[in-house]
């Protein structure tokens with residue numbers, strides 16, 4: 570077998586055989602297939618696609634590149650959630666302790682932000698002392714003692730995906746449905762969760778810009794999970810406007826704690842509860858009541874124990890950026906659009922995200938929203954507050970914001986998109 574014949578098969582719109590897929594993933598993980606050959610194959614896959622048989626084999630080969638974890642020793646059923654990524658998407662933070670408070674074990678292996686979308690680990694690292702890197706034994710210990718753990722995937726889990734994802738990120742090949750589906754599902758299946766709820770985002774701030782593509786991605790992932798014995802369901806949810814009122818690391822932790830304290834923005838609460846219900850049903854706990862666990866403080870108790878178990882201080886002051894800049898409403902009327910991608914890009918430029926994997930992020934940087942689509946605004950009122958430690962970046966961050974919002978004349982009828990689209 571050789572890399573060039575595999576590339577030619579896909580370049581010429583052929584179907585890759587199981588042997589070709591197993592060989593190329595294994596050889597790439599070991600370093601015998603070069604980055605430039607794999608990037609050529611990834612581009613051929615992006616342009617010409619893969620059928621369901623190829624995607625299933627590709628996923629199995631990525632799982633086989635590393636270890637498989639098992640939660641069989643736990644007494645509780647396991648439930649995990651994966652979001653395909655968005656702006657202001659802090660849902661994992663309140664969701665994991667909430668679902669744990671309702672009786673499931675939540676092993677939440679999470680990632681860092683890249684590009685305009687934020688990452689759960691970067692958000693939690695704004696809590697003084699909190700550690701994302703745990704050994705497999707530590708992870709199991711935290712999960713067993715608190716019911717939830719949020720941490721980085723160990724190096725042993727689907728190493729082929731780690732290498733391939735980094736390559737796709739710099740070769741314009743992230744947005745291929747077969748590659749996204751196999752990337753996400755290889756990690757989730759290898760992790761060993763019994764059930765999985767996928768939050769597939771749709772809209773300007775998501776990888777999938779339209780409902781049709783999101784549905785295709787969701788059904789591909791649900792089939793991969795189900796065929797591997799993981800009870801898998803997917804929700805398609807709106808990402809045309811940021812979730813909640815904050816995009817940025819410490820800003821989002823603060824908002825998540827508000828939700829756990831029984832407050833927080835309505836859209837964050839609604840989506841957290843919707844995903845919690847799906848996770849609990851998939852885990853075989855359909856009668857659990859997540860709204861009660863939010864209201865009675867039991868989800869907050871799990872959050873505090875989970876943060877402490879990973880070295881964090883749940884009572885510590887969260888970092889605040891050194892400088893703020895307020896953007897005011899350019900006109901009076903009804904805010905009809907506040908674009909998720911533009912806000913995400915501004916937060917990234919302010920220092921909340923990174924340009925390369927190894928870059929640091931600013932804990933306090935980001936964008937705070939003072940209005941959401943559907944709200945009536947008055948010319949000159951604060952619309953956004955930008956936060957950063959590097960004020961020389963304000964001008965750069967303001968560029969995408971020039972086109973981020975639409976304001977219609979007062980009295981214009983406006984119906985907000987539902988959060989859960991399907």
Ligand code: URA
Pocket residue numbers: 653654734743748749750752753
């Ligand atoms: N998240 C992943 O883990 N992989 C992708 O390919 C895209 C989003």
